[in-house]
Amino acid sequence: MSDIAHTSLYTETPRMKKRHAAEARFRAYGLTAIGIGLAMLIYLVFTIVSSGYNAFFQTRLTVEIPLSEEAITKAGKGVLKTSAYKKIIGASLREELARAGIETDMSDKEMVAIFSGKAAVELRTAVGTALKAELVSKGVEVPGELKDQEYDTVLSKKEFAELRPFLVENPQVLGSTVQFDFLAQSYVDGYMKGRITREIAERSKNISVAQLDLVDQMREAGILRKGFNTAFITGNDASEAYPEGAGYGPAILGSFAMMLVVAFLAITVGVAASIFLEEFAPKNKLTDLIEVNIANLAAVPSIVFGILGLAVFINYLGPLSGDDWLKNNSAFVGGLVLSLMTLPTIIIATRASLKAVPQSIRDAALGVGASKMQTVFHHVLPLAAPGILTGSIIGLAQALGESAPLLLVGLVLAQGAAAPESIGDFFGGPNTAMPAQIYQWSTRADPAFYERAWGGIIILLLFLVTMNAVAVILRRRFERRW
Amino acid sequence: MKDMIMTNEADVSTSKISAKGVQVYYGDTHAIKDVDVEIADKMVTAFIGPSGCGKSTFLRCINRMNDTIDVCRVEGDILIDGEDIYDKRVDPVQLRAKVGMVFQKPNPFPKSIYDNVAYGPKIHGLAKNKAELDEIVEKALRRGAIWEEVKDRLHAPGTGLSGGQQQRLCIARAVATEPEVLLMDEPCSALDPIATAQVEELIDELRQNYSVVIVTHSMQQAARVSQRTAFFHLGNLVEFGETGKIFTNPEDPRTESYITGRIG
Numbered sequence: 001m002s003d004i005a006h007t008s009l010y011t012e013t014p015r016m017k018k019r020h021a022a023e024a025r026f027r028a029y030g031l032t033a034i035g036i037g038l039a040m041l042i043y044l045v046f047t048i049v050s051s052g053y054n055a056f057f058q059t060r061l062t063v064e065i066p067l068s069e070e071a072i073t074k075a076g077k078g079v080l081k082t083s084a085y086k087k088i089i090g091a092s093l094r095e096e097l098a099r100a101g102i103e104t105d106m107s108d109k110e111m112v113a114i115f116s117g118k119a120a121v122e123l124r125t126a127v128g129t130a131l132k133a134e135l136v137s138k139g140v141e142v143p144g145e146l147k148d149q150e151y152d153t154v155l156s157k158k159e160f161a162e163l164r165p166f167l168v169e170n171p172q173v174l175g176s177t178v179q180f181d182f183l184a185q186s187y188v189d190g191y192m193k194g195r196i197t198r199e200i201a202e203r204s205k206n207i208s209v210a211q212l213d214l215v216d217q218m219r220e221a222g223i224l225r226k227g228f229n230t231a232f233i234t235g236n237d238a239s240e241a242y243p244e245g246a247g248y249g250p251a252i253l254g255s256f257a258m259m260l261v262v263a264f265l266a267i268t269v270g271v272a273a274s275i276f277l278e279e280f281a282p283k284n285k286l287t288d289l290i291e292v293n294i295a296n297l298a299a300v301p302s303i304v305f306g307i308l309g310l311a312v313f314i315n316y317l318g319p320l321s322g323d324d325w326l327k328n329n330s331a332f333v334g335g336l337v338l339s340l341m342t343l344p345t346i347i348i349a350t351r352a353s354l355k356a357v358p359q360s361i362r363d364a365a366l367g368v369g370a371s372k373m374q375t376v377f378h379h380v381l382p383l384a385a386p387g388i389l390t391g392s393i394i395g396l397a398q399a400l401g402e403s404a405p406l407l408l409v410g411l412v413l414a415q416g417a418a419a420p421e422s423i424g425d426f427f428g429g430p431n432t433a434m435p436a437q438i439y440q441w442s443t444r445a446d447p448a449f450y451e452r453a454w455g456g457i458i459i460l461l462l463f464l465v466t467m468n469a470v471a472v473i474l475r476r477r478f479e480r481r482w
Numbered sequence: 483m484k485d486m487i488m489t490n491e492a493d494v495s496t497s498k499i500s501a502k503g504v505q506v507y508y509g510d511t512h513a514i515k516d517v518d519v520e521i522a523d524k525m526v527t528a529f530i531g532p533s534g535c536g537k538s539t540f541l542r543c544i545n546r547m548n549d550t551i552d553v554c555r556v557e558g559d560i561l562i563d564g565e566d567i568y569d570k571r572v573d574p575v576q577l578r579a580k581v582g583m584v585f586q587k588p589n590p591f592p593k594s595i596y597d598n599v600a601y602g603p604k605i606h607g608l609a610k611n612k613a614e615l616d617e618i619v620e621k622a623l624r625r626g627a628i629w630e631e632v633k634d635r636l637h638a639p640g641t642g643l644s645g646g647q648q649q650r651l652c653i654a655r656a657v658a659t660e661p662e663v664l665l666m667d668e669p670c671s672a673l674d675p676i677a678t679a680q681v682e683e684l685i686d687e688l689r690q691n692y693s694v695v696i697v698t699h700s701m702q703q704a705a706r707v708s709q710r711t712a713f714f715h716l717g718n719l720v721e722f723g724e725t726g727k728i729f730t731n732p733e734d735p736r737t738e739s740y741i742t743g744r745i746g
Contacts, residue, residue: 283552360589364652366550368602368659369579378601379591 048457055455058229058244059184059192061115061218065092065123069155069174072127076152085120085127086112089182093223100221104214114211116183116244123180125149130173138166184224186243186448188215192226195447232455236418237437243448248456250419251437254331254411255400255463257426258433261335262342262399267392269339270346277347278354279376298344306405309337314409325428328410332427337409338399345398349391353384386475393471397464403435412436434460498523498663498693499544504558506539506548513539515717516558521663521710526685526694528708528725530701532740535714537697538586541665544695545581546574562663579606582661586668588648590640590655595632598640598651599623602659618658626654627684646677653684657692664688666696670703682707701741705729713737 007013012020065088075084090108097104104111112119128151135142135154140163146153154160155167167174183189187207190196192215201207218224235247281287313333318326325332357380365375381388406412413432420426432440434456441453499521506514514536521527529537539548546567548554560567567577579602590598599619602608609615619636623629628650632643640651649669656664666685670678685707688694698704704711705725712722713734721728721737732738 358589360585360587361591362550363547363583363585364589364591364655365601366547367545367578367583367585368605368655369575370601370605371575374605378605383592 048454048461051451052454052456052458054193054195055232055452055458056229057193057226058232059189059224059226061093061182061184061224063089063092063096063180063182063223064177065089065180066177067127067130067174069168069171072152072174073155075124076154077156081124081152082120085123089115089119089123096223097218097221100218100223102214102217102221104217106210106214110208110211111214113207114184114188114215116185116242118238118242118245119182121149122182124152126178126180127173128152130178131167134172135163135166137172140166183244184215186446188212188224189226189244190448191215192219192224193451195451232452233459237413237432237440240444240446240449243444243446243452246441246449246452248434248437248452248459251432251434251456252459253420253426254334254431255434257331257431258335258338259396259400261332261427262339262396263392265336266339266342266346266395266399270343270392270395271350271388273343274347274350274354275376275381278351279380280372294344294347298348301404302341302402303404303408305337305341306408308340309333309405309409313337324424327428329413329430330409330428331411331431331433333409334406334411334431334433335427337405338402341402341405342395342399345395346392349394350384350388353387353391354380356387357383382478386478389474389478390471393467393474397467400463400467401435401460403433403439406433406436407439412440434463496523497521498562499695500561500564501540501543502559502561504540504543504556504560506536506543506557507555508539508551509553513717514543517719519712519719519722521693521695523693524689524691525710526689526696526708527710527712528704529695529697529712529714530699530704530740531714531720533699536717537712537714538667540714541667541695541697544663544665545578545583547578547583549574579659580661581663581665582656582659584649584652584656584664584666584669586671588645588652588672590643590648590651592639592641594637595623595640595643595651596636599655599658602655606659608659622654622658623651625657625684625688626650627680627687628654644677646673646680649673649677649681650684653681653688657688662692664692664694666694668697668699671699678703701729713740715740 071084071088075081075088078084087108090112093111094108116122125148128147128149131151131154132142132146132148135151154163184192185206187196187201187204188211191201191207191212196204196207196212198209198212201209201212215224231245231247233247233252234249235245236250237248238246277287277290313326313336314328317323324330327333361379361383362375365379366372370378403412411431411433413430418430420429420431438453438456438460441449441456444450497520499519501517501519501521504514504517505512517540529541531537542548543556543560544562544567548556556568562577562581566572591601593601596619599622600609600615603615603618609618620629620633623632628647631647632638632651640648643651649672653664653666653669669685670681673681682703685694685696696704696707708725710723711725711728713720713728713732713736715736721732721734723733728737729741732741
């Protein structure tokens with residue numbers, strides 16, 4: 001012991017060396033941990049972005065379509081109307097290629113297969129809509145029972161014989177040439193994005209090497225190109241055979257509807273319950289029991305809330321009340337289920353931030369003669385507000401990213417949902433949510449859907465990042481010191 | 483000190499608060515044991531005693547702040563102007579408007595200086611309009627001896643003031659509601675000697691209008707500011723009387739031991 005007293009300050013004692021080594025080791029562990037975490041995060045973000053950004057681009061073909069009276073009359077008359085339109089598309093593309101100086105000996109059928117399977121339907125709908133508009137503009141009574149795309153039959157069907165002259169004499173549509181933007185089929189799109197190679201095409205039934213050669217030529221001629229895909233953000237989901245047209249729009253709207261329900265129900269009920277439990281309720285066995293149960297609820301797997309929603313809202317309350325919103329697939333039920341799931345999170349966060357308000361502030365308010373309620377609402381709540389806001393937004397973000405409970409209340413639609421037409425539809429109609437749509441896409445066979453699933457994740461993450469940024473900004477704004 | 487005690491004795495006052503047989507329990511702990519005390523109007527009464535002797539607890543009984551502690555139970559009678567404040571008909575909120583309190587740690591609201599003082603009058607409806615409220619705030623800040631320092635920055639946050647200023651702001655806040663009794667729980671324990679002197683001077687002025695009860699750890703402070711002193715020990719009120727007499731000629735041996743520094 002006496003040695004230590006005589007050692008120089010310039011030399012390290014053995015004990016000091018050990019302590020320094022321990023410190024250095026600990027620092028290294030910490031740096032390693034942070035390094036691993038960061039590397040994983042970067043890898044994750046990189047994977048998501050590199051797999052998903054392609055979903056925001058789509059290959060399209062621009063073709064001039066001459067709308068001849070003869071061809072459209074024939075198409076309207078035929079039994080297989082879409083194949084008639086396919087022929088129109090094929091013939092138009094052949095002319096387009098001739099203009100661009102591209103020679104090909106490909107059959108019409110093969111050529112049309114470069115287009116999306118829905119191209120013919122799209123064209124027919126566009127022609128029908130234009131014909132309808134022409135009839136309306138000429139002041140003709142439009143037969144009500146026809147769908148837009150069925151207006152081509154006006155030219156051929158006997159019952160519309162008196163309407164035909166309006167379209168044929170002084171025609172606006174017939175005889176004109178229109179530039180059409182068609183989606184390319186998903187394998188062509190995949191080729192443009194580098195997903196499909198010639199080796200794959202050799203073995204594939206869906207695409208041939210000859211078609212890819214033509215695609216290359218068309219790309220050089222400017223007939224075919226890759227552009228930004230707004231339809232992915234705004235459009236509806238589509239069937240398994242039509243990945244190039246699948247969009248995320250109704251899923252975004254469905255998630256938004258659910259977030260409205262959760263924000264309204266979970267935040268109001270959660271904050272009110274926490275204020276009561278924390279500030280007003282007596283501390284006894286009953287409130288202890290409630291407290292323990294709330295803490296346990298926060299740990300309940302989310303799918304349990306899904307089955308609860310199925311049993312209570314859809315199977316019991318739905319038939320009992322006859323309410324349109326309390327049924328399978330409705331965003332309102334999804335919102336209720338997510339509210340139940342989020343409630344414990346919000347209550348725990350709110351109670352923690354109420355607890356963090358110092359007792360001295362309560363004493364001060366009570367001391368000048370404020371009532372319990374005035375104390376809470378004038379002093380405690382404003383001071384707890386930043387924490388409550390953060391907790392609520394974290395709860396909302398959690399609800400936004402949840403898919404398991406939605407599986408059970410039917411918010412995963414095999415075909416996706418159509419865009420809602422009314423408020424009732426918005427909350428009560430067949431609906432889906434962003435994570436559920438991602439799940440749905442990831443289960444489909446075509447790799448084009450896989451790419452869309454990643455794209456969906458990017459949009460979902462953008463929403464989450466925005467919400468968290470809002471939480472940070474709000475907390476900064478409301479934060480006060482005491 | 484002799485001078486001060488002489489002038490103190492010149493005051494003749496009537497009883498404002500009268501406590502009879504007060505017992506306080508915290509759960510199973512018997513914190514205050516059978517305390518009888520008569521607190522005079524327009525006088526400063528000091529409670530002294532070692533830590534944990536129950537003086538703060540007893541103070542908090544006078545405006546029923548102990549109601550906020552679940553395990554706390556009060557027995558016996560505390561009368562203010564002859565009215566039992568623990569009577570079922572008494573609303574503690576109304577009582578606290580009449581009995582103001584200043585706490586050990588300065589605790590201004592995290593709001594502006596103006597709002598700190600205006601809060602009490604606002605919730606009690608003491609001002610009909612903004613002009614009246616301004617007047618009340620100014621009067622209270624003048625009484626808190628802080629007006630000159632803050633009159634140019636009434637809308638600056640109260641929490642931005644120094645410790646001594648914060649405590650005087652809290653005193654101004656307490657007097658803004660025109661209480662009849664002012665309770666002070668070790669108001670100077672967090673302050674430096676200069677701020678302490680300012681607050682003590684203030685207490686002496688407040689005596690003109692209020693009955694002041696002050697809990698203090700400092701015997702010098704009790705001797706300086708009070709006319710009556712009560713000595714608490716282990717939950718008992720050992721001795722209560724004229725400040726001069728307690729400090730110069732105590733009757734109980736425990737009081738003498740405490741003021742001479744042998745216990746406590």
